[in-house]
Amino acid sequence: MEGLRSRLTVVRDRLVTAARTAERDPDALTLIAVSKTWPFEDVVALCSLGVRHFAENREQEAGPKAAAVHAALAGAGVPAPGDQIRRPGLPDGTPGAWFPSRADGPATLGSPGVLDVPVWHYVGQLQRNKARAVTGWAHYVQSVDRARLVETLSRAATERGYITAVCIQVNLDQEASPGVRPGPGVQKSLPGGENAPVAGAGGAARGGALPRDVPALAELVARAEGLVLAGVMAVAPRGVPPRPAFARLREVSERLRSDFPAATMVSAGMSSDLEDAVAEGATHLRIGTALFGERHGVP
Ligand SMILES: *Cc1c(COP(=O)(O)O)cnc(C)c1O
DSSP, X not given: OHHHHHHHHHHHHHHHHHHHHTTOOGGXXXXXXXXXXXXXXXXXXXXHTTOOEEEESOHHHHHHHHHHHHHHHHTTTOOOTTTTTSOTTSOTXXXXXSSOSGGGHHHHHOOTTOOOOOEXXXXXXXXXXXXXXXXXXXXXXXXXXXXXXXXXXXXXXXXXXXXXXXXXXXXXXXXXXXXXXXXXXXXXXXXXXXXXXXXXXGGOOOOOBOGGGHHHHHHHHHHSTXXXXXXXXXXXOTTSOSHHHHHXXXXXXXXXXXXXXXXXXXXXXXXXXXXHHHHTTOSEEEESHHHHOOOOSOO
């Protein structure tokens, strides 16, 4: 607990400093604690320190963890995942009634000691056969990068009577390493294709739609029942300075917001590059290592 507390202080200080340097309001930044590989007790502890947003990248691990967190918090009167996505006072199905958006921003930089509602984000590669399960606990699915996934998530959310917020994951690797030619996996990643795109840099399959495919995918999400288009997400390419990639993401976001003004979320920046992400307009920072320490084994 003391380790978490002191690392959280360091991360918050970094966020505030990065915001001031960029002449941005620190309260407009949302800290998402990436709790993958760490036990539910750590999530509960961070909740008690004022962190409200948590991200996971494996359904098998995250579903049970979210359930354990909610069981642990139930005594404090905290609602379960299905309850917390609707803003109190608005009737079911009202557009905008889905969950706090701007309203939960300031809480993320913290009001220590107050337990209210954890918000869960899915940030991993998503297979269609896991999509249904993910909608059972994730309020946001940040890793949507192909049309078939939109259909599957839409059906799953609708069946549950939930509204799931979606970010389009953008693949910035190709443009960051112009020497790398799109492989066959990338060609098939056009909307309607089933295969996840294959990232160019390093050859790792990390997912993401190419920037040129974002508008069509966004259109699909915006029209899909049970889904709300929240914005964009990206992971900086490996082995090159992150800032130009985040600048490109900002352009993709601006284009998206010209069509969908409410899709303001820009999820970018991790432990090592959060300053660059804030400088380029990130609204949501996904921080694992700097909060929890080094992960063992799993990426
Ligand atoms: C693990 C992970 C993070 C956090 O990375 P750190 O370097 O540990 O801060 C952020 N985003 C995604 C998609 C991840 O999988």
